[in-house]
Amino acid sequence: MSSLVKVKIYTASEPLVSWIYEGQTVWQAVQKAGVLQRGDCGGRGICGKCKARVEGDVLSLTSEEEEVLSVEEKQGGFRLTCKCHVMGETSVFLPETRIAHLKGGLLMFERYPGVLAAIKKVDTHIPPFNRNNPIPLMERVQWSFKDYELEISSANLNHIAELDQGDGFRINGGLLDKTVLRIHPQGQGRFCGLAVDIGTTWISCALIDLITGELLGETGALNSQIEYGRDILARISYVMDNDTGIEELNEKVVRDISLIVEELLDGLEIGSEDILEMTVVGNPVMLHLFVGLDPRGLGRAPYVGLFRRGISRRAATLGMPMHPAGRVLILPQVAGFLGSDVVACLLAVAGNSLDNFLVLDIGTNGEMVIVKDDMYFACSIAAGSAFEGGGITSGMVARGGAIDRFWLEDGEMKYSVLGIERPEGICGSGLVDLLNVLLDLEVIDETGLIQPDKYAGKWRNTPRGTELIIVDEAESSQGLPLVLNQQDVRQLQLAKGAVRTGIDILMKEAGINPQGIDEVMFAGAFGHYLNPEAVIGIGMIPGFEEHRIKPIGNASLRGALAALVSVREREEAMRLASCITAVDLADHPDFASLFVESMAFK
Ligand code: FES
Structure with missing residues (x-):
């Protein structure tokens, strides 16, 4: 049997590694890593959709590649991944691919199809300002969204007021349950969500458009609680030894997430108030400290914390960098030593x-x-x-x-x-x-x-x-x-x-x-x-x-x-x-x- 060779896959969001048998194609390596790559001809070397830059130990261009690829592409190291056979360690670069979702063993390409988010977009018409019967904009917005509650900020209304020039206009509202949290002129702005994984050492966040399913960014940073100890027992000890320990550790994680969100929003035309919902996973100690709850019960038998089931909180109560009336959802934990990160891992691979x-x-x-x-x-x-x-x-x-x-x-x-x-x-x-x-x-x-x-x-x-x-x-x-x-x-x-x-x-x-x-x-x-x-x-x-x-x-x-x-x-x-x-x-x-x-x- 031929030997296994390593293929590194560099995507926009994270690098992956795939092991395939010598002689298999880059396309097979990419698929094995669970990335669904474009390709309309089913790997017959006709459509050219699977092309990507490849470096490493691969066989030379096939006749199909000679035909489909331009001179510049060939000079730039581009290959049809479905026709490029790997003989030794190889790297493939897929800068357009964002790792968005792993379901049934497949990472979806760029967008989630059929988003079923709790946040919905509602569309309405704001009646024109009438000088003979002047009604303030807030009341007209309330009237237009008469089936819902309204919790929009002053800045949001001020922005919309710029459109209120005499004619009526259409707006989109970001709806959470029965409350409109955010409004944008029709066709503009986004209603977003943030996924957060709080690790003992590293915090990762992903920002997504909850209406289109487009992954807008993914990044992370060191959990700065690390200065209070590397592992969860050290963090619990700090809480035991210091009256203000919970507050100090809570402030650290809140600040870390705020800085990550700042980085994610940088360069995007999205404000933190456009983030309407957040899901959070982590081990039980990290989750307790995130919510500001005492984790001491998790450090000794029988390892029971102050909460285990999934809970939701208004964003403002947790100091999260998002719409203050947005929802923070902490996914359910399993036991005092098994958090929602385990549940999330299984969600990600379920359906295979x-x-x-x-x-x-x-x-x-x-x-x-x-x-x-x-x-x-x-x-x-x-x-x-x-x-x-x-x-x-x-x-x-x-x-x-x-x-x-x-x-x-x-x-x-x-x-x-x-x-x-x-x-x-x-x-x-x-x-x-x-x-x-x-x-x-x-x-x-x-x-x-x-x-x-x-x-x-x-x-x-x-x-x-x-x-x-x-x-x-x-x-x-x-x-x-x-x-x-x-x-x-x-x-x-x-x-x-x-x-x-x-x-x-x-x-x-x-x-x-x-x-x-x-x-x-x-x-x-x-x-x-x-x-x-x-x-x-x-x-x-x-x-x-x-x-x-x-x-x-x-x-x-x-x-x-x-x-x-x-x-x-x-x-x-x-x-x-x-x-x-x-x-x-x-x-x-x-x-x-x-x-x-x-x-x-x-
Ligand atoms: S999948 Fe069509 S050329 Fe590779």
């Missing part, structure tokens, strides 16, 4: 044709779910931040400058860097790859002990112990060497042990073995760049076949988006939250023995 699958979201507070014949088993894992580069001497998050891959060529260690040429650090997927290479070389033994005499690379002695120099200072972007030492390996061992223990216990609870799992889906940044061979090689996951391992991007955010654009998805979120079996790892009788076993590299 698989019977049994495993979804992993490896963040600072990781979650995983096994779905077996419509039964759901989920747990959270304290993987720590090692896979996000936290606590690792040369670790960093997966962004430009991070080494994402390592491999051996003629006994020499090679690496690839995201975005820019010189490396700044090593991200989670790079660290997993590095461990795998060092295990192959027997530089790390099964117990995780570093054996310097096994490798003729560069070593140095420091107060932290012996360190392997992975990248010389002259080659790194910061002028500092990138290294790996024994403490780093131990941190990574703890993290991978936590992940493996979670998977083993969930499989046991679900009564399934690795052969029974059809697909393993990795959500989040870690999944974008991971090398399935390395993840299996270090024993982080059991021996699934590599082609069954698939990255699915930020599934929590896409689940939040799905609930934002569809009231049916909100009902589905409630159903999922109530039927997921929450498995408490800490209480599980096999936890201690499995965790010790899972720490070994085998």
Whole structure:
């Protein structure tokens, strides 16, 4: 059988990675990643709709491409993806594609079809101002929307007043339930929604037009609560030790979201008051702090917070940068240690044709779910931040400058860097790859002990112990060497042990073995760049076949988006939250023995 090759897919919203067999086409790689790409001729090389810029190890132009592509396109590196066969690592650039939705395994192209949002657009006519019977504009607007309540701002009415020049005119209203929140001259303006995923380390937001379904932007930022501690227990401790802890942490997340929204709106002709509804997902501690509720109950057995079901709040009460009377909807959580981010992940992948699958979201507070014949088993894992580069001497998050891959060529260690040429650090997927290479070389033994005499690379002695120099200072972007030492390996061992223990216990609870799992889906940044061979090689996951391992991007955010654009998805979120079996790892009788076993590299 031919070997697997990696294809990186760069879209407007996020990069994806797809693994295909050597000789398959770029089109197949794109589809495998779940992106629905344009193409009217079904891949026969006739329509030219699937063309994209491609770089990397691919076969030369086919006769169909010679015919369909212009000279400039050929010179610019454009290919018909349906006819471009991949032989080694390749990148494809799809700048027009926004990752909007993952449903039934497919990411929709640019727009959500058939939006079923709670926000509706209503159209009405404002009667003309009559000098003989002068009626103020506000009263005429109220009369025109007589079936509804009106909660429009003064600035909004002032803007509309500019149209009130004697003739009547038409306006569109943004309706939430029975209340018109925002009005625009007909055919102008947008009624928007915001999906928010509050991670312990990273906050992601997506802005969408709730009438057309067009994704307007997606971005994120570090959760600045991080200065109060990296994980949820540290945040709870801060609340325990400080009377104003809840308010301080709440202010941080409110400010972070406000700055992200500012960035999203920059350059768009949209104001924050055009955002009429927001859906929010996150782990229970993040959600409590977002609402300003005390999370202390979540830090000790039996891990019960102050709320679990989905709740809605007026935006103004939470200080959200949107219409003050807009609605903030927090999706339902599962248990004190499993939040609405798990539910959102499942919403994002629901509807696929698989019977049994495993979804992993490896963040600072990781979650995983096994779905077996419509039964759901989920747990959270304290993987720590090692896979996000936290606590690792040369670790960093997966962004430009991070080494994402390592491999051996003629006994020499090679690496690839995201975005820019010189490396700044090593991200989670790079660290997993590095461990795998060092295990192959027997530089790390099964117990995780570093054996310097096994490798003729560069070593140095420091107060932290012996360190392997992975990248010389002259080659790194910061002028500092990138290294790996024994403490780093131990941190990574703890993290991978936590992940493996979670998977083993969930499989046991679900009564399934690795052969029974059809697909393993990795959500989040870690999944974008991971090398399935390395993840299996270090024993982080059991021996699934590599082609069954698939990255699915930020599934929590896409689940939040799905609930934002569809009231049916909100009902589905409630159903999922109530039927997921929450498995408490800490209480599980096999936890201690499995965790010790899972720490070994085998
Ligand atoms: S799909 Fe028509 S040319 Fe590729």
